[in-house]
Amino acid sequence: MRLAFMGTPEFAVPALRALHTAGHEIAAVYSQPPRRAGRGKKLTPSPVQKVAEELGLEVRVPVSLKSEEAQAEFAALDLDAAVVAAYGLILPQAILSAPKMGCLNIHGSLLPRWRGAAPVQRAILACDTETGITIMQMEAGLDTGPMLLKSSTPIAEKTAGELTEELAQTGADLMVQYLVNPADYLPEIQDDALATYAKKIEKQEARVNFDQPARAVLQQIRAFNPVPGAFFEFGGDRYRVHAAELMDASGTAGILLDEQMTIACSDGAIKPTLIQKAGRPKLTLSEFLNGTQIPAGTSLR
Numbered sequence: 001m002r003l004a005f006m007g008t009p010e011f012a013v014p015a016l017r018a019l020h021t022a023g024h025e026i027a028a029v030y031s032q033p034p035r036r037a038g039r040g041k042k043l044t045p046s047p048v049q050k051v052a053e054e055l056g057l058e059v060r061v062p063v064s065l066k067s068e069e070a071q072a073e074f075a076a077l078d079l080d081a082a083v084v085a086a087y088g089l090i091l092p093q094a095i096l097s098a099p100k101m102g103c104l105n106i107h108g109s110l111l112p113r114w115r116g117a118a119p120v121q122r123a124i125l126a127c128d129t130e131t132g133i134t135i136m137q138m139e140a141g142l143d144t145g146p147m148l149l150k151s152s153t154p155i156a157e158k159t160a161g162e163l164t165e166e167l168a169q170t171g172a173d174l175m176v177q178y179l180v181n182p183a184d185y186l187p188e189i190q191d192d193a194l195a196t197y198a199k200k201i202e203k204q205e206a207r208v209n210f211d212q213p214a215r216a217v218l219q220q221i222r223a224f225n226p227v228p229g230a231f232f233e234f235g236g237d238r239y240r241v242h243a244a245e246l247m248d249a250s251g252t253a254g255i256l257l258d259e260q261m262t263i264a265c266s267d268g269a270i271k272p273t274l275i276q277k278a279g280r281p282k283l284t285l286s287e288f289l290n291g292t293q294i295p296a297g298t299s300l301r
Helices: 010-021 047-054 068-075 093-097 119-125 160-180 214-223 285-291
Strands: 002-007 025-030 035-037 042-044 081-085 103-107 130-137 147-154 231-234 237-247 269-277 282-284
Touching: 002 010, 002 047, 010 025, 010 047, 010 081, 010 160, 025 047, 068 093, 081 160, 103 160, 119 130, 119 160, 119 214, 130 160, 147 160, 214 237, 214 269, 269 285, 282 285
Parallel strands: 002 025, 002 081, 081 103
Antiparallel strands: 035 042, 103 130, 130 147, 231 237, 237 269, 269 282
16 A cells, blocks of 8 residues: 555554555655754654654654645645554644545554543553553544554553553554455444543653552552653652552651651552662662662651
8 A cells, every 4th residue: 555654753663664564655754853852952853753764765744734735745645544653743634634545543542541642651540451552543533533443452560661662563563454454344433421531741740649559659650661750859859760569568658668768658658679860870779779878757759
């Protein structure tokens, strides 16, 4: 098939590679423009742009697709379909309607649950037991289009990073499977009554909330690993908690119960096992305690 691919982050890379390997003609790759990143604030292309250039594909990085010129350029590609995976720009109706089969989205949840920008993190925070990938036909609404193909996976103890990586590969495989013969799959209309919204993650949400039960705190830590990173503050410094374990202890929520970093929650306690001070490398708990002592009784709220 003659396709356009539209994606930006690492989540979209496996799908781009899979479609290319499957022999589809990728007429153009759309990605968000390079952003300034790193200490030098150098303009850095997105993961999708980097891979597309490695594969020798044409890359387009418009700031918006709202102009008549951008829409005419897209229509001129004469596409069978456009495959979209975490692109990050709103697609106007003129874009959605241009390909013969429309625009097909790889969405990281079991729709209609968790429509929106952060489905993986929201599923973990909500203590869902499973999530998955939905291949859907895009329409003007936010992730509201007919569902074409689904695959579920247990969340278990996975971090958002681990789950996103797994779902990215699943999404790539499902999209390749779907495009072999789209007529084999009947569209399923979503039940709006079952929909939930996965709003964008705000950095302040990553402050560890010790007023929750210990198991919910662990979910928060997993949901924000690797980014933005669940954190607490002590002595004017920020400490990210990348992993932790449940402890059989209790006390006032947010208070350090001993000098081995056992922290009380509203019910139970946790102990960080992988910690990172701002601007420093990640450390195991023993490495951290060799250089930092936080007295028992300290509040880490």
